Amino acid sequence: MHLLSGIHHVAVICSDYARSRYFYHQILGLPILDEHYRAERDSYKLDLALPDGAQLELFSFPDAPPRPSWPEAQGLRHLAFRVQNLERVLAHLQQHQVACQKIRVDEYTGRRFCFFADPDGLPLELYEDSGASAK
Structure with missing residues (x-):
């Protein structure tokens, strides 16, 4: 018996929300499922659909450190x-x-x-x- 049945989503924190939103939605063509601005965190969250049913989540957080x-x-x-x-x-x-x-x-x-x-x-x-x- 498998305990896991697949990947539900992968989350990515981006430095420039508008630029990453354009890249994943317009260039890679991933459809938008949902998009929210969370004022208390000064953060956007964008849910994008992948053809196999999995999702890609884009987040923006102020002052997130870069990848090393x-x-x-x-x-x-x-x-x-x-x-x-x-x-x-x-x-x-x-x-x-x-x-x-x-x-x-x-x-x-x-x-x-x-x-x-x-x-x-x-x-x-x-x-x-x-x-x-x-x-």
């Missing part, structure tokens, strides 16, 4: 998005001036992947999945 290094800091190493056509997504990102690393091949699965970063430098990965189970 990339991508080998303790904690979340990177967030990987499953894609069907890696070249198509990379071309879209490059049209929006998002720098992407070279395509690499996973030595264990033979699948192709590529890293890029969100506006705060959070490491993001595109992992090509032609329909079989993903990494």
Whole structure:
């Protein structure tokens, strides 16, 4: 019996809420589920939908410390998005001036992947999945 049934959400604290909201909603195309401003915390919270039912939460907090290094800091190493056509997504990102690393091949699965970063430098990965189970 599995105790966990999947990922519900991943939370990201951003330094510039408007810039990150644009990046994840407009450039990556994630639909907005809900958005709130919490005055008592001077903080925004944005819930974005992923196609598999999981969610990405964006938070803004005043004076949040920056990530210490990339991508080998303790904690979340990177967030990987499953894609069907890696070249198509990379071309879209490059049209929006998002720098992407070279395509690499996973030595264990033979699948192709590529890293890029969100506006705060959070490491993001595109992992090509032609329909079989993903990494």
